[in-house]
Amino acid sequence: FNELRQWVLGHASAIQQNGELMNEIDVSSTLAEVAKLKNYVRPQLTGNTVLELTDSRHPVVETLLSAGDKFVTNDLTISTEESQIHLITGPNMAGKSTYLRQIGLIVLMAQMGSYVPAREANIGMVDRLFTRVGASDNLAGGESTFMVEMTEAANILNNATDRSLVLFDEIGRGTATFDGLSLAWAITEHLHNTPKSLARTVFATHYHELTELADQLDRVSNFNVAVKESGDKIIFLRKIKPGPCDKSYGIHVAQMAGLPQEVISRASEILKKLILHEPLQKSDVSLDPTDQMDLFNIQESQLRKALTEMDTDQMTPMEALANLAQIKKDHGL
Numbered sequence: 001f002n003e004l005r006q007w008v009l010g011h012a013s014a015i016q017q018n019g020e021l022m023n024e025i026d027v028s029s030t031l032a033e034v035a036k037l038k039n040y041v042r043p044q045l046t047g048n049t050v051l052e053l054t055d056s057r058h059p060v061v062e063t064l065l066s067a068g069d070k071f072v073t074n075d076l077t078i079s080t081e082e083s084q085i086h087l088i089t090g091p092n093m094a095g096k097s098t099y100l101r102q103i104g105l106i107v108l109m110a111q112m113g114s115y116v117p118a119r120e121a122n123i124g125m126v127d128r129l130f131t132r133v134g135a136s137d138n139l140a141g142g143e144s145t146f147m148v149e150m151t152e153a154a155n156i157l158n159n160a161t162d163r164s165l166v167l168f169d170e171i172g173r174g175t176a177t178f179d180g181l182s183l184a185w186a187i188t189e190h191l192h193n194t195p196k197s198l199a200r201t202v203f204a205t206h207y208h209e210l211t212e213l214a215d216q217l218d219r220v221s222n223f224n225v226a227v228k229e230s231g232d233k234i235i236f237l238r239k240i241k242p243g244p245c246d247k248s249y250g251i252h253v254a255q256m257a258g259l260p261q262e263v264i265s266r267a268s269e270i271l272k273k274l275i276l277h278e279p280l281q282k283s284d285v286s287l288d289p290t291d292q293m294d295l296f297n298i299q300e301s302q303l304r305k306a307l308t309e310m311d312t313d314q315m316t317p318m319e320a321l322a323n324l325a326q327i328k329k330d331h332g333l
Contacts, residue, residue: 031114038062040115043106044122049080049163051107051200055119058102059109062117064322066329072238074099079124080162080198083221085191087211088204088240090225091249093256093324095238096204097133099225100167103202104129107165126165130156130199133169146174157190157197164199166191170206181207192217211244256328258303303327
């Protein structure tokens with residue numbers, strides 16, 4: 001044993017080098033196997049700022065789809081010279097976050113030497129990839145969700161260059177509506193107007209007022225996630241299309257999530273009054289027990305049970321989306 005130990009010590013450098021080579025071979029062979037299995041394409045890396053993806057896919061989400069389900073592909077054409085900032089509007093769960101993440105993952109995969117999930121990919125090299133996604137506080141550091149959000153935004157604005165890629169999934173939602181909208185508006189203007197910070201930017205937002213920037217700034221373009229209405233229900237088509245979203249579907253999504261019907265009805269009533277600038281009055285929703293039988297029917301109880309059993313604290317965002325998709329499918333939503 002002592003002789004073996006001495007021999008290993010004497011050859012430690014060579015063993016470590018061989019280990020590193022084996023790691024590279026392992027990664028490269030795995031990427032090659034996945035590329036062949038999933039029909040990835042070889043990206044074309046260029047020195048300009050054009051980022052063009054055709055029929056791009058999310059490498060993780062498409063793997064988590066149930067058998068028979070097909071991932072809806074999407075395109076992207078963005079550059080600092082023309083369409084520099086894309087504003088993406090659409091309801092929750094429509095696919096905005098997935099779209100942002102797949103863009104970031106494809107760029108990252110391409111620049112690490114991997115094939116990418118798309119039919120065609122022309123990628124202007126990125127010097128830095130910035131993301132502002134998700135919502136979480138920093139309890140240990142004494143920072144609220146909004147403070148964390150603003151700290152991340154500050155880092156982006158202070159360090160982004162005209163070769164960078166910025167992915168914003170909501171800005172300003174952790175504070176008052178007007179404050180959040182004002183910040184999101186000013187941040188977009190800064191990225192558009194500051195010469196050293198002309199980063200290619202994809203910005204998902206629920207602030208519909210922000211879409212007016214496309215009429216004021218030359219390199220801002222509006223896109224939306226397509227939705228189909230069927231009676232009082234909505235169907236997410238997952239397709240990114242030009243133009244702003246023409247309406248909000250927050251109450252529809254809340255209904256899909258299983259909120260009590262009396263809450264949905266009251267929210268719809270309040271929304272109509274707010275749109276018409278009418279005064280709000282005390283709710284006259286009946287609390288008669290006989291109404292509860294219609295409210296808590298078997299399907300709603302099953303749906304509520306399924307949602308309650310989801311341990312979101314132990315899930316990644318992708319796993320949570322996959323679980324919600326399965327629950328929707330199981331309950332015919």
